[in-house]
Amino acid sequence: MHIPLRIYVRLLRTYLAHQRTHVRLLAFLLFLTIGLQLLNPRVLQLFLDGAVHKAPLSILSLLGLLFLLVGLASQGLSVLATYLSESVAWRATNSLREDLAEHCLQLDMPFHNAHSPGEMISRLDGDVTSLANFFSQFVIRVLGNLLLLLGILLMLCFVDWRLGLGLALYTLLALFILQRTRNLAIAHSLAHKEQQAQLYGYLEERLSCLEDISSLGATTSILQGFYERMRSWLRTIQFLGLFDGLKVGVTSLALVGGTFLALGLGAYLFGLRWSSTGTLVMLFYYTQLLQAPLLELLDQLRNLQDASASITRVNALFTSTPQVHDGNVAQFPTGPLSLALSDVSFAYEMGKPVLRDITFSLPGGSVLGLLGRTGSGKTSIARLLLRLYDPQSGNIHLSGSDTIPLNLRSLRLHTLRGSIALVTQDIQLFHASLRDNLTFFDPHIPDERLLYALRETNLSEWYQSLPAGLDTLLHGNTGLSAGEAQLLTLARVFLRDPSLVILDEASSRLDLASERRLEEALDRVLVGRTVIIIAHRLATLRRADYLVILENGHIREQGARQHLQQCPDSYFTHLLHTGMEEVLA
Ligand SMILES: Nc1ncnc2c1ncn2[C@@H]1O[C@H](COP(=O)(O)OP(=O)(O)OP(=O)(O)O)[C@@H](O)[C@H]1O
Numbered sequence: 280m281h282i283p284l285r286i287y288v289r290l291l292r293t294y295l296a297h298q299r300t301h302v303r304l305l306a307f308l309l310f311l312t313i314g315l316q317l318l319n320p321r322v323l324q325l326f327l328d329g330a331v332h333k334a335p336l337s338i339l340s341l342l343g344l345l346f347l348l349v350g351l352a353s354q355g356l357s358v359l360a361t362y363l364s365e366s367v368a369w370r371a372t373n374s375l376r377e378d379l380a381e382h383c384l385q386l387d388m389p390f391h392n393a394h395s396p397g398e399m400i401s402r403l404d405g406d407v408t409s410l411a412n413f414f415s416q417f418v419i420r421v422l423g424n425l426l427l428l429l430g431i432l433l434m435l436c437f438v439d440w441r442l443g444l445g446l447a448l449y450t451l452l453a454l455f456i457l458q459r460t461r462n463l464a465i466a467h468s469l470a471h472k473e474q475q476a477q478l479y480g481y482l483e484e485r486l487s488c489l490e491d492i493s494s495l496g497a498t499t500s501i502l503q504g505f506y507e508r509m510r511s512w513l514r515t516i517q518f519l520g521l522f523d524g525l526k527v528g529v530t531s532l533a534l535v536g537g538t539f540l541a542l543g544l545g546a547y548l549f550g551l552r553w554s555s556t557g558t559l560v561m562l563f564y565y566t567q568l569l570q571a572p573l574l575e576l577l578d579q580l581r582n583l584q585d586a587s588a589s590i591t592r593v594n595a596l597f598t599s600t601p602q603v604h605d606g607n608v609a610q611f612p613t614g615p616l617s618l619a620l621s622d623v624s625f626a627y628e629m630g631k632p633v634l635r636d637i638t639f640s641l642p643g644g645s646v647l648g649l650l651g652r653t654g655s656g657k658t659s660i661a662r663l664l665l666r667l668y669d670p671q672s673g674n675i676h677l678s679g680s681d682t683i684p685l686n687l688r689s690l691r692l693h694t695l696r697g698s699i700a701l702v703t704q705d706i707q708l709f710h711a712s713l714r715d716n717l718t719f720f721d722p723h724i725p726d727e728r729l730l731y732a733l734r735e736t737n738l739s740e741w742y743q744s745l746p747a748g749l750d751t752l753l754h755g756n757t758g759l760s761a762g763e764a765q766l767l768t769l770a771r772v773f774l775r776d777p778s779l780v781i782l783d784e785a786s787s788r789l790d791l792a793s794e795r796r797l798e799e800a801l802d803r804v805l806v807g808r809t810v811i812i813i814a815h816r817l818a819t820l821r822r823a824d825y826l827v828i829l830e831n832g833h834i835r836e837q838g839a840r841q842h843l844q845q846c847p848d849s850y851f852t853h854l855l856h857t858g859m860e861e862v863l864a
Pocket residue numbers: 392627628633651652653654655656657658659660
């Protein structure tokens with residue numbers, strides 16, 4: 280996998296730019312720690328040689344104290360550096376997470392249809408988390424450890440060039456062997472991540488429809504699927520364990536080889552009287568010290584491989600652009616909203632049209648009933664109005680009381696979606712307080728407005744029964760009846776004060792009593808707004824001024840409801856006589 284250097288540099292510059300001081304301090308601490316590590320063996324050598332040559336006790340005590348202080352300072356600085364690097368890593372990854380999440384929220388439905396929630400979670404969290412080390416330490420550690428290696432080898436050269444050369448050759452050989460051994464497990468390590476993601480995706484999907492699984496008696500087959508995934512995961516983990524064992528064995532062998540070589544060379548030179556006891560101990564110490572940067576460099580190399588895979592995926596996400604482009608008109612038309620669709624045709628997939636030449640208009644403040652068999656394209660019209668998709672041909676215009684008609688595409692998406700509310704039967708409540716569920720986590724909406732919205736949507740009695748009022752924790756959709764959940768989504772709509780409300784079969788799953796409560800609430804919430812009711816049943820059409828009846832993606836009939844109802848030849852009258860539910864279902 281080849282990633283241009285500029286991508287790494289750009290990432291580092293973007294996400295470390297605002298914490299330059301911390302990064303500089305971190306680099307200083309790491310280099311200081313490395314310097315101190317290099318110093319101690321030399322102090323030890325001086326101490327030992329001093330002891331052998333009967334140096335004064337005061338000098339030996341001073342050297343002993345220096346050895347202790349350097350050791351303590353190096354440990355203290357390491358702790359500080361770890362704390363700082365964690366802080367740098369979290370800040371950098373958090374802002375990357377924030378940017379990615381914001382970008383994902385701006386991507387349109389075709390993108391989200393093609394990527395499962397599990398996949399998005401793994402991008403937004405898994406991939407970003409694996410970049411933590413890259414942000415906080417990679418450059419500093421690689422540079423630092425290379426310097427440490429070089430420093431140790433230079434120190435050894437300084438003592439005796441043969442020692443330096445011997446250990447330099449050993450370092451290169453050890454790096455090569457260890458790198459090779461580590462690469463053996465990469466394929467299994469990738470398979471391990473993939474299988475883990477698959478298992479989590481499987482669990483996420485099954486847990487989200489636990490009620491259906493239990494009621495359909497599908498628990499056994501679900502568990503069977505779970506066991507199968509666990510089994511193949513276990514096999515990969517066993518292989519990984521085997522490779523881990525091999526890796527530890529080879530690493531120990533390589534490191535022992537280094538010590539053996541150093542001591543062998545030292546003993547040879549000692550035999551030739553070219554080195555002292557202190558030098559021998561220092562040599563042993565430096566060889567031990569050599570192992571840490573060696574392993575650290577290999578770890579960083581491995582981390583870079585992981586980071587590169589994550590950077591590729593994160594980059595791919597950043598470069599995905601929405602097919603729906605934002606407009607530039609920030610001001611939404613004021614007053615009752617009129618709507619006009621002219622010759623709108625749309626297909627989710629090329630060659631499979633879902634809507635064909637749809638043309639109708641709706642005066643501001645009126646109610647349109649949108650009817651049609653399942654799959655006739657009703658919901659697709661709602662999605663076009665919200666610009667979740669754009670039609671392939673035709674135009675949609677909006678106008679208020681004081682503006683000329685505006686093309687839907689010219690409006691800012693944020694403004695548009697803030698002014699059109701879609702209420703479906705698919706209700707999404709969060710594991711959060713009632714307040715947050717109503718405000719979508721916007722802290723600026725005062726409680727009085729929330730209480731007013733709850734009253735207007737017939738939820739006062741339910742609210743009185745809550746143990747902690749607006750702070751009561753809602754556990755998603757559980758714990759509320761379908762009717763209460765639907766009224767709660769209506770309260771959300773009321774708070775947003777939209778100009779256009781689209782009710783997509785909002786009451787179709789409710790019992791009679793709940794539907795009546797919802798209808799009463801709608802009487803209040805819909806006042807002064809333009810409304811589109813996507814309906815299957817006659818009862819939901821009682822408030823419609825106009826009707827559009829769809830059939831296989833085109834308009835079969837349209838007109839004022841009163842007119843169509845009174846016209847004996849109209850399709851609507853036919854539907855009324857034959858029993859609309861049966862014909863449209
Ligand atoms: N995301 C999608 N990708 C591809 N095809 C889709 C998608 N959503 C809907 N369709 C197809 O588009 C057609 C119209 O669907 P739409 O949901 O608009 O119909 P509908 O009238 O609202 O149906 P229902 O009453 O069942 O909700 C159907 O054939 C459907 O299978």
